[in-house]
Amino acid sequence: MKIIREINEIRRICRDKKSLGFVPTMGALHxxxxxxxxxxxxDCYPIVxxxxxxxxxxxxxxxxxxxxxxxxxxIKLAEEAKxxxxxxxxxxxxxxxxxxxxxxxxxxxxxxxGKSRKGHFKGVTTIVLKLFNLIKPKVAAFGWKDAQQGxxxxxxxxxxxxxVEIRMCDIxxxxxxxxxxSRNNYLSNEERKxxxxxxxxxxxxSKMFASGVRDFSVIKKxxxxxxxxxSNTNIEYIEAFRIENLQETDFLEKGVIIAIAAKVxxxxxxxNWRIGE
Ligand code: PAF
Numbered sequence: 001m002k003i004i005r006e007i008n009e010i011r012r013i014c015r016d017k018k019s020l021g022f023v024p025t026m027g028a029l030h031x032x033x034x035x036x037x038x039x040x041x042x043d044c045y046p047i048v049x050x051x052x053x054x055x056x057x058x059x060x061x062x063x064x065x066x067x068x069x070x071x072x073x074x075i076k077l078a079e080e081a082k083x084x085x086x087x088x089x090x091x092x093x094x095x096x097x098x099x100x101x102x103x104x105x106x107x108x109x110x111x112x113x114g115k116s117r118k119g120h121f122k123g124v125t126t127i128v129l130k131l132f133n134l135i136k137p138k139v140a141a142f143g144w145k146d147a148q149q150g151x152x153x154x155x156x157x158x159x160x161x162x163x164v165e166i167r168m169c170d171i172x173x174x175x176x177x178x179x180x181x182s183r184n185n186y187l188s189n190e191e192r193k194x195x196x197x198x199x200x201x202x203x204x205x206s207k208m209f210a211s212g213v214r215d216f217s218v219i220k221k222x223x224x225x226x227x228x229x230x231s232n233t234n235i236e237y238i239e240a241f242r243i244e245n246l247q248e249t250d251f252l253e254k255g256v257i258i259a260i261a262a263k264v265x266x267x268x269x270x271x272n273w274r275i276g277e
Contacts, residue, residue, distance in 0.1 A: 022137035028182035057123030
């Protein structure tokens with residue numbers, strides 16, 4: 001695996017690669033990231049992964065400083081997963097002092113997670129477009145856990161006529177159901193138990209849907225009661241929205257996602273269920 005830190009070098013090496021697959025990450029790699037690599041390996045070569053904890057997508061009171069960083073372990077995991085090139089740029093190179101340009105996907109970026117994380121998606125779309133420009137992937141893989149992020153990136157690709165396929169991959173879960181996330185590292189044993197409230201709520205939604213409930217307000221009421229039985233767990237939102245445009249809906253059917261954001265202790269976690277998946 002080649003490790004590349006310089007912008008000019010990654011641009012030079014990736015030039016003219018017709019079937020390059022790209023997995024952007026912020027490091028703290030887990031099986032979810034590695035499954036994105038595996039998915040792309042089926043039809044892409046080479047596979048480039050980037051590791052960059054992007055300061056522009058963290059709000060002032062968020063966890064940028066304490067975001068888990070362990071480059072040594074990440075390099076080992078990427079190597080084991082047979083990533084061909086690992087791009088680890090520096091903050092100074094990507095955002096020099098005179099940096100001025102941002103990409104903002106209007107409306108979609110203000111909903112759901114965007115309500116409490118102002119500017120977050122603007123930071124995400126800006127860094128992802130910068131990385132796309134340097135790496136020029138044919139396909140880039142993202143996880144369905146960050147459904148809103150994927151939907152916004154698809155909109156960006158469409159609006160800017162970018163020549164890249166955004167491939168969304170299934171959520172990976174621990175055996176107890178907790179969706180894999182680098183932020184799970186923050187949870188104490190007690191908090192981890194409470195964090196299961198989120199995937200359990202989605203299972204409950206799926207059961208109610210299977211039993212014929214189609215009115216989201218009925219399910220939401222039940223989920224609020226469910227969360228009340230967990231201590232130290234605060235719902236930020238429970239929403240149902242259409243995949244294609246993030247439009248909120250009360251009618252549940254295929255093509256709708258039920259998404260939850262909740263704080264367990266100080267850790268903000270998200271998870272979702274795509275109806276029919
Ligand atoms: O999903 C993430 O890890 C980040 O938002 C991404 C896409 C790597 C951009 O920093």
